[in-house]
Amino acid sequence: MPASSQPSLTERRKAETRLHIARTAASLFAADGLRATRAEDIARAAGVAPRTFYRYFATKEEAVAPLFAAGAQQWAEAVRAAPKGLAVPDALRYAVTRALAAEGAEGAESAEVVESLESLEWVRSLLRLSGGSPALRAVWAATCHASEETLLAVLVERTSAADPSPELRLAAGVASAAVRVAVESWAAGDAPAAGAGGPAALAARCLGALDEFPWP
Known part of the structure; x- marks a missing residue:
């Protein structure tokens, strides 16, 4: 990433504050329930x-958007970092x-893996709560849409x-849907994040649909 595109100290602090508020919101939602938790709490x-x-978020539901977005950004960056060939x-x-x-x-948990596991568990909890909250489902849907647009830019x-070709647009749409379905399916059950029932394995299975594309 070019040095000019690196976030400033102010931007990094704002991002840290947003994420801190998001984690706090998710924790309160899980402990006290979505309905009982106010923005002021x-x-x-x-x-x-x-x-x-309210400078960062318009509603209490939007407060957890950074937790959803963090996983989406990690996904896009992993696509960007994939070997060029x-x-x-x-x-x-x-x-x-x-x-x-x-x-x-090698099966050992690094700090990054631990953070990823924690993020996945937050997402699982929030997706379960979203079943009774149209507002929270809307936040998840908006994040998924933004993730698809980011992924398309990376594929281009x-x-x-x-320009984005129809094939690349379709690839971004199918891939984003595959990840969304995988995470939602995993969140609905009790399987651990690792293994055949985890989101990575489920997403890899769903991505099999891309093998049918007429790639040049």
Whole structure:
């Protein structure tokens, strides 16, 4: 990433504050319930003023958007980092095993793996809560849509395409849907994040649909 595109100290601090509020909100939602938790409760527990909360988020449901977005960003960056020689379907499979992985390369948990596991468990809890909250489902849907647009931009970059082709748009749509379905299916059950029932394995299975594309 070029140095000019690196976030400033102010931007990093804002991102850290947003994520801190998001984790606080998710914790309160899980402990007290979505309906019983107010934006003011989240602000107080996060140690910020209510006006600071509303500077970052319009509603209490939107407060957890950074937790959803973090996983989406990790997925897009993993696609960008995939080896250059890989075809689009292979690059997507390569990325999904890393973005949604719950184990280190040799089974040992690193700090990044632990953080990924914690994020997945937050998402599982929030998706279960969203069953009774149209507002929370809307936040998840908006994140998924934004993730698809980000993924499309990465695929255009990887293939050096002048413009997004119908094939790349479809690939981004199918891949995003595969990850969404995998995470939602895993969240609905009790399988651990690692193994055949985890989100990475489920997403890899869903991505098999891309093998039918007429890639050049």
